Amino acid sequence: MELLIILFIAVIGISFLCSVLESVILSTNFSYISVLEQNNPIAGKLLKNLKTDIDSSIASILILNTIANTLGATAIGVQAQNVFNGDKTLVMFVSIVLTFAILFFAEIIPKTIGAVYWKQLAPFAARAIRFFVLLTYPIIKTTQFVTKKIKGNDNSDSISREELIHTTLLSEEEGVIGDLESDIIENTLTLNEIKIKDILTPRSVMYSVNKNTIIKDVLEDKRTYKFSRVPVYDESIDNIVGVVLTKKLFKQAIRDTNATMESIMKPLFALNENIPVGKALNKFIQKKEHMFLVLDNYDQTEGLITLEDCIETLLGLEIMDELDTTADMRRLALNKMKAKRKERASKEA
Structure with a gap:
């Protein structure tokens, strides 16, 4: 009877452990592994290797679980017949009890524990699964060929952008991250789906001056004081040749108000209107600039884009400094177009 109980506990115990480990390794994600590598480098690296070679990890667990269930059940059946002298009713009762015990104590309960507490169990699971892999290595190599053929070129471990966004929204709903953090992610x-033409300041509301204009005349225009940078053109707005910082403009005005804008301007780099915001943001960082000219496919001036515009797109917020008087320059341009149409229509009437 003692041997029967020992076999019973051994089968349930091994199956319990295998189910917990399987649930933990499947629940663990690479983002958590990266965090674990910083806090526990040994366990993190080991878990990363096991997760990367998921076939070997799962195979070792399933092999031991199958051996425990199959051989264990057979041994328990034989021992039950010896203990109960071949009484079919009692042997059947032992089989039923074993079946339900495996179902609850070796499947449902351990897998639930592994799914809920996988973060706490991950370091232990890494070492245990590694031991299982070494123990069943010859069998794994035999079965690995078959599993690789079944898996093929499946990249199910990779996470799509849509899945990442959905995960972010779920994390926000559960209170794991805040609203602003969710919006930024x-x-x-x-960022690479939004073009800069969607966030630029249109040419219709651009404030720019001719390169031959003297500083005195520029300072007399009230619009000068609303912007930190003033684009400079030659002959027409479609030929922007540079930009002047208003701070530099004011400094030069102290020395010589008759100097031209051309004398104090700096180059203004241009971007095509179809460039993604993400790429434009990289350009701002590389060039160490705060403003770019935006051209269409025919090299005509489409508008201006600033580093502030890109950051607003990233944060999902409207950033206004002490010089800003209008929150949305694109809306202002649209309103101006509507006003011109009404004026034209009234004249025609």
């Missing part, structure tokens, strides 16, 4: 993932 979501906006970051869509």
Whole structure:
């Protein structure tokens, strides 16, 4: 009877452990592994290797679990017949008890524990699974060929942008991250889908001056004081040749108000209107600039884009400094167009 109980506990115990380990390794994600590598380098690296070679990890667990269930059940059946002298009713009762015990104590309960407490169990699971892999290595190599053929080129471990955005939204709903953090993550993932033509300041509301204009005349225009940078053109707005910082403009005005804008301007780099916001943001960082001219496919001036515009897109917020008087320059341009149409229509009437 003692041997029967020992076999019973051994089968349930091994199956319990295998189910917990399987649930933990499947629940663990690479983002958590990266964090674990910083806090526990040994366990993190080991878990990363096991997760990367998921076939070997799962195979070792399933092999031991199958051996425990199959051989264990057979041994328990034989021992039950010896203990109960071949009484079919009692042997059947032992089989039923074993079946339900395996179902609850070796499947449902351990897998639930592994799914809920996988973060706490991950370091232990890494070492245990590694031991299982070494123990069943010859069998794994035999079965690995078959599993690789079944898996093929499946990249199910990779996470799509849509899945990452959905995960972010779920984390926000559960209170794991805040609203602003969620918006930044979501906006970051869509930076390469938004073109700079969608966020630029249109040419119709651009304030720019001729390169031959003297500083005195520029200072008499009230619009000068609303912007930190003033684009400079030659003959027409479609030929922007540079930009002047208003701070530099004011400093030069102290020395010589008759100097031209051309004498104090700096180059203004241009970007095509179809460039993604993410790429434009990289250009701002590389060039160490705060403003770019935006051209269409025919090299005509489409508008201006600033570093502030890109950051607003990233944060999902409207940033206004002490010089800003209008929150949305694109809306201002649209309103101006509507006003011109009404004026034209009234004249025609």
